[in-house]
Each structure stands twice: as C-alpha cells, then as structure tokens.
Amino acid sequence: xxxxxxxxxxxxxxxxxxxxxxxxxxxxxxxxxxxxxxxxxxxxxxxxxxxxxxxxxxxxxxxxxxxxxxxxxxxxxxxxxxxxxxxxx
Amino acid sequence: xxxxxxxxxxxxxxxxxxxxxxxxxxxxxxxxxxxxxxxxxxxxxxxxxxxxxxxxxxxxxxxxxxxxxxxxxxxxxxxxxxxxxxxxxxxxxxxxxxxxxxxxxxxxxxxxxxxxxxxxxxxxxxxxxxxxxxxxxxxxxxxxxxxxxxxxxxxxxxxxxxxxxxxxxxxxxxxxxxxxxxxxxxxxxxxxx
Numbered sequence: 001x002x003x004x005x006x007x008x009x010x011x012x013x014x015x016x017x018x019x020x021x022x023x024x025x026x027x028x029x030x031x032x033x034x035x036x037x038x039x040x041x042x043x044x045x046x047x048x049x050x051x052x053x054x055x056x057x058x059x060x061x062x063x064x065x066x067x068x069x070x071x072x073x074x075x076x077x078x079x080x081x082x083x084x085x086x087x088x089x
Numbered sequence: 090x091x092x093x094x095x096x097x098x099x100x101x102x103x104x105x106x107x108x109x110x111x112x113x114x115x116x117x118x119x120x121x122x123x124x125x126x127x128x129x130x131x132x133x134x135x136x137x138x139x140x141x142x143x144x145x146x147x148x149x150x151x152x153x154x155x156x157x158x159x160x161x162x163x164x165x166x167x168x169x170x171x172x173x174x175x176x177x178x179x180x181x182x183x184x185x186x187x188x189x190x191x192x193x194x195x196x197x198x199x200x201x202x203x204x205x206x207x208x209x210x211x212x213x214x215x216x217x218x219x220x221x222x223x224x225x226x227x228x229x230x231x232x233x234x235x236x237x238x239x240x241x242x243x244x245x246x247x248x249x250x251x252x253x254x255x256x257x258x259x260x261x262x263x264x265x266x267x268x269x270x271x272x273x274x275x276x277x278x279x280x281x282x
Contacts, residue, residue: 018258022232024239042195049195052202053265056214057233060124060161062116069133070115073140077108080141 009036013043020047021054107147111140114157120215121161124230125168127219139164161235169227198265201272208275217267225260228253233261 013036019025020033037044118139123132142163143150150159205213218226224246231242232253239257243250 018254018261022239045199046195049198049202049265050261052199053261053268054233056202056210057218057229057261057264059211059214060117060121060234062120065116066119066133069119069136070112072133073115073137074108074112076137076141077144080144 010040010043013037013040014046017043017047017050021050107144110150110156111143111160114160115140117157118160118164120211121230121234122164122168124215124218124234125164125226127216135164135168138167142167158235161230165227165230165235169223172223194269197269201269204272205268213268213271214264217264217271220267221260221263225256225263228256229260229264232257 013033016025016029016033020030025033037047115136119132119136122135122139123129126132126135139160143160146163150156202210218229221229227246228242231237231245232239237245239250239253243253246253
C-alpha cells in the first residue's frame with residue numbers, strides 16, 4: 001500500500017524519505033529528493049505524512065508540572081546527601 | 090589567631106544551581122518517563138529516580154550542554170538498566186529500508202493525525218510509544234526525542250548503525266499504524282476511509 005509512485009525515481013525517493021527527514025542525506029541527495037517532490041504529488045504527500053508524524057513524536061514538551069510530584073522530588077533531593085570527599089591528611 | 094576547623098560531617102544540600110537548572114524540565118522529564126513506562130505511577134517513580142541520579146551525577150554535567158537532553162538520557166538509562174536486552178540482529182538491506190519507508194498510506198496517516206490533534210494527539214503518541222517493544226522504543230526516544238545521531242544511538246545501544254536505522258524505521262511505521270487504529274477506535278473515522 002505504498003503511496004509512492006512506481007517509477008525508479010519514486011522508489012529511490014521513498015528509500016531516502018526518512019534519511020531526508022533525519023538530515024542524513026548528502027547535499028546532492030537532498031537536492032535530488034526535493035526536486036523529485038516538486039514533480040511527484042504522491043511522494044510529496046508521503047513526505048508530508050511522515051513529516052507530521054515525526055513532528056508529533058519529537059514534540060516532548062509537557063503542559064504543566066504536577067505539583068505533588070515536584071514536592072515529592074524536592075523532599076527526596078533535600079534528604080539526599082552527596083558522598084563527601086575523603087578527609088585529606 | 091587559631092582558625093577553627095569544622096569537623097561536622099557535611100550534609101550537602103542540593104546545590105541551588107542544580108535545582109535551578111533541572112526543575113524547569115520536571116514536566117518534560119515526567120512525560121518522557123511516561124513514554125518509557127506507559128504507567129503514571131511508574132513514570133512518577135522513574136522521574137524521581139532520574140532527578141536523584143542527576144543530583145548525584147551533577148558534577149559530571151558539562152556546563153553549557155543541554156540539561157533537558159541530559160535528564161532524558163538519565164531517565165532512559167535508569168529505565169533500561171537491568172532489563173534483559175532482547176537483541177535481534179536485523180539485516181538492513183536497501184530493499185528492506187525501501188519497503189519500510191514506502192509502506193505508508195499517507196492519506197490515512199495524515200487524516201489520523203489531524204483527527205487525533207482535535208482530541209489529544211500528545212496522549213495518543215505517548216501511549217503508543219510506551220507500547221513499542223523495548224528495542225524500538227529505545228531508538229525512537231534516542232533519535233527522535235533526544236536528537237541523537239544514528240551513530241550516537243548505535244554507540245549507546247551497542248548495536249550497528251544499520252540496526253538503529255532499521256529499528257527506527259520499523260518503530261515509526263508501527264507508530265503510524267497504531268495511530269491510525271487509535272483514531273478509528275475512538276471514532277475519528279472521518280477521512281480515514
């Protein structure tokens with residue numbers, strides 16, 4: 001159920017899709033990929049779908065801090081002592 | 090004049106700079122911990138462990154580097170430490186990568202993401218990441234959330250770069266399918282047909 005086209009260019013573009021999104025292609029490969037997207041609507045749609053998926057995965061900011069958890073962690077931190085350096089001399 | 094020497098065993102309070110630097114990321118670490126554990130109580134416990142481990146290792150933090158990313162790595166290490174590694178060598182042929190990258194139904198995937206955005210996409214993503222097999226979850230979190238390169242992730246996981254790439258692609262594909270199913274399950278079927 002590939003959304004990529006069936007031509008050689010499309011197969012190559014699909015193979016490079018994640019590499020492009022991850023920024024691991026060479027400059028030349030990335031340029032070729034982008035040129036293909038301009039010519040091929042199906043690959044452009046596939047690229048957009050993957051881009052949105054990765055954006056959702058990468059989003060790791062949280063909305064609010066649980067105050068009870070914050071208090072619990074602060075209490076744990078403040079009852080923790082770091083190992084002291086061995087006395088010199 | 091004789092200087093007095095304090096022989097009291099030191100009770101070291103958390104350095105103010107530690108709290109100042111790390112606590113702003115508490116909610117993000119908690120979300121990351123939930124993605125690792127898939128359970129709210131376990132995520133709370135892991136978050137606490139992460140901050141305690143970070144506190145003990147604060148002297149190893151390199152000033153100027155990314156505190157949030159450092160905390161994420163501590164959480165991940167704490168979670169996976171001691172768990173049996175179920176390594177599976179995955180041959181990474183170009184043909185396989187091609188099929189993984191291409192095996193997408195972009196129309197349904199986009200519609201599912203749009204539909205879930207109207208409800209709570211973040212909760213869906215977090216839950217589905219938590220459901221991934223350990224090896225897939227680990228690589229998604231390392232590469233997609235922490236921003237490690239394939240090479241850095243390979244070094245940390247102790248597997249070849251090709252294995253990282255293959256697991257990453259499989260994990261993303263699995264997440265995409267899971268989100269489509271989730272959107273359908275909660276009745277957000279408009280446009281998914």
